[in-house]
Amino acid sequence: MSLNITALTPVFCAEVSGVDLRLPLEDAIFDEIREVLDAYSILIIPGEPLDDDQQVAFSERFGPLERTLGANPASGTAFARQSNLDMKSGDIIPTDDKRMHYQQANMLWHADSSYKPMPSLCSVLSAREVPPDGGATEFASTRAAYESLSDAAKSKIDDAVVEHDIVYSRGLVGFEFPKEIGDANPPARHPLVQTNPVTGRKSVLIGAHAKRIIGWSDDESRAMLDDLLERAAAPENAYSHAWRNGDVVIWDNRAALHRATPYDHTRHRRLMQRTTIGNPAVIETYGAYPAIAEA
Numbered sequence: 583m584s585l586n587i588t589a590l591t592p593v594f595c596a597e598v599s600g601v602d603l604r605l606p607l608e609d610a611i612f613d614e615i616r617e618v619l620d621a622y623s624i625l626i627i628p629g630e631p632l633d634d635d636q637q638v639a640f641s642e643r644f645g646p647l648e649r650t651l652g653a654n655p656a657s658g659t660a661f662a663r664q665s666n667l668d669m670k671s672g673d674i675i676p677t678d679d680k681r682m683h684y685q686q687a688n689m690l691w692h693a694d695s696s697y698k699p700m701p702s703l704c705s706v707l708s709a710r711e712v713p714p715d716g717g718a719t720e721f722a723s724t725r726a727a728y729e730s731l732s733d734a735a736k737s738k739i740d741d742a743v744v745e746h747d748i749v750y751s752r753g754l755v756g757f758e759f760p761k762e763i764g765d766a767n768p769p770a771r772h773p774l775v776q777t778n779p780v781t782g783r784k785s786v787l788i789g790a791h792a793k794r795i796i797g798w799s800d801d802e803s804r805a806m807l808d809d810l811l812e813r814a815a816a817p818e819n820a821y822s823h824a825w826r827n828g829d830v831v832i833w834d835n836r837a838a839l840h841r842a843t844p845y846d847h848t849r850h851r852r853l854m855q856r857t858t859i860g861n862p863a864v865i866e867t868y869g870a871y872p873a874i875a876e877a
């Protein structure tokens with residue numbers, strides 16, 4: 583088995599074929615996938631749909647899997663379910679149901695789990711049922727955003743630390759978090775500038791959960807976060823993926839943002855299963871960020 587890799591934009595994103603993710607992968611093949619992820623940030627791998635066990639087995643090769651928050655229908659499992667289908671009955675969930683409201687925040691640019699003390703290395707999303715149109719996922723390169731900055735701007739943000747907060751980001755779409763879930767997920771702090779330990783290339787950890795830069799005024803902080811987001815999402819740094827049934831997409835949460843786009847969720851069925859891989863190396867390198875003193 584050998585991989586075929588096709589770059590989809592000059593900046594990031596590659597389609598990878600020649601691998602069947604339903605089968606156990608030889609180490610050499612997995613190592614190549616890992617290397618290509620570091621290089622391209624987003625990998626699109628077409629194939630037959632995975633089942634849950636196959637997805638877990640593949641995802642665990644990258645690192646420890648996160649457990650999903652209480653607000654997701656798949657809470658307590660390794661899966662975050664992105665779907666308009668009731669988990670038990672399989673029926674379409676009504677528009678005004680809070681499960682659909684919760685998912686609206688997926689339409690904001692974000693990095694999965696940036697609000698957690700251990701940020702995510704990458705996410706694996708597999709398409710189990712896709713609508714006939716709509717429902718694309720868009721990606722934006724936060725590596726390109728960093729690289730587009732002037733040297734002065736780079737040095738200004740070099741040591742910046744950002745507070746990420748899911749209560750804040752869900753509030754942006756008017757979703758009120760149950761208090762006990764909010765209390766269990768206090769804001770986390772991460773360096774704004776991230777360095778890929780393999781390639782040495784830098785990126786910025788931003789997106790909807792990024793509430794503020796610690797020690798900066800509200801105006802300065804918001805202006806910088808908005809400017810970085812605008813750079814990441816500029817058309818030349820972005821890519822939109824139209825899903826085919828069975829596609830698996832892996833994204834590097836350190837180097838890219840993503841967002842969902844609408845589909846007719848009152849008429850068409852959609853089921854996507856996400857596994858999210860933690861990045862324990864960050865904790866080993868930097869320690870626990872909540873311990874950083876407020877400037």
Ligand SMILES: [Fe+2]
Nearest residue numbers: 688692694840
């Ligand atoms: Fe997401």
